[in-house]
Amino acid sequence: MYQANIPTTFPAGFLWGGATAANQLEGAWNVDGKGLTTAEVVKKAKNRQEFSMNAVTKETLAAAIADKTDKLYPKRRGIDFYHRYKEDIALFAEMGFKAFRLSIAWARIFPNGDEEKPNEAGLAFYDKLFAECHKYGIEPVVTISHYEMPLGLTLKQNGWASRDTIDAYVRYAKVLFERYKGQVKYWMTFNEINASTWGFTGTGALDDELSDQEAMQLRYQALHHQFLASAQAVKIGHQIDPENQIGCMIARMQTYPKTCNPADVRAAQLQDQLNLFFTDIQVRGEYPNYMNRYFAENNIKLQMAENDQALLKEGCVDYLGFSYYMSTVTSAASQVEKASGNFALGEANPYLEASDWGWQIDPVGLRVTLNEYWDRYQVPLFIVENGLGALDKLEADGTIHDSYRIDYLRKHIIQMQEAIKDGVQLIGYTMWGPIDLISASTSEMSKRYGFIYVDQDDDGNGSLKRYKKDSFYWYKKVIASNGQDL
Ligand code: BGP
Secondary structure (H helix, E strand, C coil), X not given: CCCCCCCCCCCCCCEEEEECCHHHHCCCCCCCCCCCXXXXXXXXXXXXXXXXXXXXXXXXXXXXXXXXXCCCCHHHCCCCXXXXXXXXXXXXXXXXXXXXXEXXXXXXXXXXXXXXXXXXXXXXXXXXXXXXXXXXCCEEEEECCCCCCEHHHHHHHCHHHCCHHHHHHHHHHHHHHHHCECCECEEECCCCHHHHHCCHHHHCCCXXXXXXXXXXXXXXXXXXXXXXXXHHHHHHHHHHCCCCEEEEEEEEEEEEECCCCHHHXXXXXXXXXXXXXXXXXXXXXXXXXXXXXXXXXXXCCCCCCCCHHHXXXXXXXXXXXXXXXEEEEECCCCCCCCCCCCCCCCECCCCCCECCCCCECCHHHHHHHHHHHHHHHCCCEEEEECCCCECCCCCCCCCCCCXXXXXXXXXXXXXXXXXXXXXXCEEEEEEECCECCXXXXXXCCCCECCCEEECCCCCCCXXXXXXXXXXXXXXXXXXXXXXXXX
């Protein structure tokens, strides 16, 4: 009799942990030889709903460079992880983390992006950081470029708009693979590579003086350069150490049609394709035809060199990493104008609640996403971000009661387990921001994700003392039970 072998739960060795990015927590923006980065010239948002991450113009850039303080630029101060990493990693270890996703600040290694030799002090910092992780049996998962690059590359060649930036990145990635061989096995070439189609944070290129059409052209060209850089890094990373597992990373947002009207279904399909094509290229190694058609119909002309297509094919990733915070809704009436991403929130879904920032919470959508990805690509999947940004309250006795966060995470973990039972190969879950850090989109401190509360306000006031939230103890149980005690 046929008896199917249905997985029942999380596999042994599942990578439970948390995810961060250098520019949101390290601080120490101008010490030990580090150069200024693109993330550190983005001003904080004026209010809770404003997204400021792409609002960089020629004028604001000049003002930011002249300003040598961190007052208006919270990503310069982070949460001082640079000096407190031992304490913070010890807290992660106390929760039982198996993995810690972090990014390397490119400008610590190449302060301007084009030096002949890397900055030894920067390299040494990450040696110490990885040693600290291994002390507790925590596997570092490293993003090579997370929403930042040395500002020097913007000033010199307008960031990823220039093909020359590929060489700068590949040189940097090679230094990392060589230096951290044996210390790091899991890598990601770019964080949320689809951010490139949103503007400055993804491209490191100014496009404020361009028409919308020209800006779109620049962004897709910049993205093409990133695809090539990623493919080369994957190739080199495998040559340097065949043990390396090198993934891509995309902000995934499932798109639902507003109604079952086929016109709405088709509109949702197009929006989904504009999100899926990134992984089609990085996992399968070629531009899908629907995208070539989209470029032609939108008058986007990519400059490609003769070997580009072959290179994309040779540099396919080993696993698919993605962030998942929400789903979105679209209709033929609200035709998609730009590629989807975290910040294209779409229409309201009457069946879902939203966070205080309007992100529509959809745990079942995570199961749908996992199944679709697995069916489409058949490569290991890694949820490298998921979490709830909320306003937490520190009580007088030093406790923080964040049951809403536990509820959010619990519901998503349940759906992950359902997807595993569906047959999806899921290798890990690093929730976003295990310790409160600076928001990527608004630079707020008060949009908190952590299991660990950090005493700092939006203006940088506070003792920076760390406190354990209720969710800290909850996640510890989750990991200890391999996802069973929820
Ligand atoms: C992702 C980014 C992260 C992170 C997270 C939460 O898009 O990769 O860097 O910050 O979203 O976003 P935010 O900080 O804007 O709430």
